[in-house]
Amino acid sequence: MLHADETSWPQQEQSRWLWVFLTATTTxxxxxxxxxxxVTQVLDGFSGWLMSDGWFSYRGYPRRLRCWAHLLR
Structure with missing residues (x-):
């Protein structure tokens, strides 16, 4: 199981995002x-389950679960 999420990361005048990919043993x-x-680059070769929100960048991954907290919002 791999959990993924992202948040804005202002860097000078560029729009960047801080992504976090988390398993039981690795961040x-x-x-x-x-x-x-x-997402495609980070998940290259990964075949487990991905837990994420509904952001479109995750939607192409075939073994994806939706985060319950995000669904409740």
């Missing part, structure tokens, strides 16, 4: 754009 932080390319 990966990535500062990048908010597009699907970041």
């Amino acid at each position: 990966l932080y990535v500062i990048a754009g908010r597009g699907k390319a970041t």
Whole structure:
């Protein structure tokens, strides 16, 4: 199980996002754009379950679960 989320990350005059990808044993932080390319690159070779919100960048991953907290909002 891999949990993923992103939040805005102002960097000078550029719009960037701080992504976090979290498993039971590992945490990966990535500062990048908010597009699907970041998710595709990080998940390359990953075949487990992804837990995420409804952001479109995650929607192409075939084994995705929606975060209950985000669904309740």
